[in-house]
Amino acid sequence: MSCYVEHRPSFQRLRRGIDRSFLRLVVMAAPSKAHGLRDAVFGLIRLADLQGLRGIMPNNFDWSGELGPTKMLPLVAAMTAGDAATLRAESETRVQMIKWMIKEGANPLQVNDSSDPSWSCQVCKPSDKDKTLISTPYRGRSAISFACEHLAALQRAHDGTDWSGRIGAFKSFLPALTNSAPSQSMHTIALPQSVVDLWESIREMTSTHNVIFETADEEVSAHDLVLVAASPVLKAMLESTMKEGSSKRIPVKDSSGGAVRLFVDMLYTSSTRDEPDYKTVLVALDLAHRWQVDGVVSVLQAILRDMISVDSFVAIAETAMLKGLEPLQRACRAFAANNSKVKTMQKKRALPPEVLKLLGESEAPAAEQSQRKKRRTFAAC
Numbered sequence: 606m607s608c609y610v611e612h613r614p615s616f617q618r619l620r621r622g623i624d625r626s627f628l629r630l631v632v633m634a635a636p637s638k639a640h641g642l643r644d645a646v647f648g649l650i651r652l653a654d655l656q657g658l659r660g661i662m663p664n665n666f667d668w669s670g671e672l673g674p675t676k677m678l679p680l681v682a683a684m685t686a687g688d689a690a691t692l693r694a695e696s697e698t699r700v701q702m703i704k705w706m707i708k709e710g711a712n713p714l715q716v717n718d719s720s721d722p723s724w725s726c727q728v729c730k731p732s733d734k735d736k737t738l739i740s741t742p743y744r745g746r747s748a749i750s751f752a753c754e755h756l757a758a759l760q761r762a763h764d765g766t767d768w769s770g771r772i773g774a775f776k777s778f779l780p781a782l783t784n785s786a787p788s789q790s791m792h793t794i795a796l797p798q799s800v801v802d803l804w805e806s807i808r809e810m811t812s813t814h815n816v817i818f819e820t821a822d823e824e825v826s827a828h829d830l831v832l833v834a835a836s837p838v839l840k841a842m843l844e845s846t847m848k849e850g851s852s853k854r855i856p857v858k859d860s861s862g863g864a865v866r867l868f869v870d871m872l873y874t875s876s877t878r879d880e881p882d883y884k885t886v887l888v889a890l891d892l893a894h895r896w897q898v899d900g901v902v903s904v905l906q907a908i909l910r911d912m913i914s915v916d917s918f919v920a921i922a923e924t925a926m927l928k929g930l931e932p933l934q935r936a937c938r939a940f941a942a943n944n945s946k947v948k949t950m951q952k953k954r955a956l957p958p959e960v961l962k963l964l965g966e967s968e969a970p971a972a973e974q975s976q977r978k979k980r981r982t983f984a985a986c
Contacts, residue, residue, distance in 0.1 A: 703778060716747050741754055805874050820861060860888050864889045864892065923957050926959040926960065
């Protein structure tokens with residue numbers, strides 16, 4: 606057993622018995638109340654109710670603002686709800702919540718500069734609160750630095766206290782924070798929904814499209830103006846005397862219509878109404894990389910990062926290595942480090958050379974290298 610305390614006398618935690626459906630109903634009844642919305646977001650985060658959070662979240666929600674009486678960052682709130690048993694039971698849901706929050710705009714690198722210096726996350730054992738107390742302040746820390754500091758404090762406890770449950774939870778939170786952190790070379794901004802709707806309408810005006818992609822199974826169309834503005838490679842093709850320039854038809858017989866359509870969707874709105882699998886996303890990524898559309902490459906990397914599984918790991922990891930996609934490489938390494946099946950394949954060397962290289966293995970085992978014949982060297986007379 607462990608106790609969880611939020612260091613502020615007037616603050617009382619939301620109890621596990623709160624009716625979540627009622628909470629959603631109250632919020633949806635008064636969406637114009639910004640303060641009420643933030644309180645409800647805080648409550649749903651603390652309850653690990655990802656479905657409820659998605660249900661009430663407006664498109665323009667400001668994730669940079671602190672939440673609750675202690676003014677903690679949203680991502681920190683997702684990591685500090687309840688005792689070790691609560692965190693352990695909900696860790697998988699909270700990991701998914703953290704990833705979703707970052708996708709929506711929460712920044713794990715944002716530093717909390719609003720919380721009172723005396724406010725902190727405190728954990729202890731009921732049997733001896735004084736000797737087992739661990740306190741981690743909110744102020745002056747980002748979600749990542751808070752998680753690192755809190756985890757380090759738990760790990761270096763010298764009194765024999767068992768913090769394994771809480772340590773395990775925070776070890777799962779850190780990869781979600783670091784692998785989902787926005788790239789410093791690509792900035793994401795919030796846009797009014799009307800702007801996205803406008804570009805989606807333009808995307809759907811097929812009668813005005815003047816370029817055709819000839820894919821393996823269907824034709825996909827787009828506006829040449831968008832393609833030329835997005836890709837220097839497509840610009841060269843469409844503005845040259847090449848066949849593609851005169852016919853406005855681009856053959857991509859090695860790609861499915863679904864993959865090309867996903868690529869085009871990303872160009873217009875960075876969103877899609879389709880439900881692509883990882884294989885389709887990989888092909889779309891190959892097109893974006895081939896045509897040098899860096900923005901779409903970054904977006905598709907983020908999609909693939911959340912699609913990594915035992916079944917998709919090899920294909921995604923190999924692509925990440927061959928195309929030099931460092932964010933995706935980091936995500937694959939983090940997955941491999943925590944997956945027993947991948948570890949077994951690595952031990953048996955049942956992985957492609959590029960994937961073994963990603964995981965820090967040499968191309969050939971030492972025993973095999975030692976059996977190779979020595980190379981004889983000859984010099985000219």
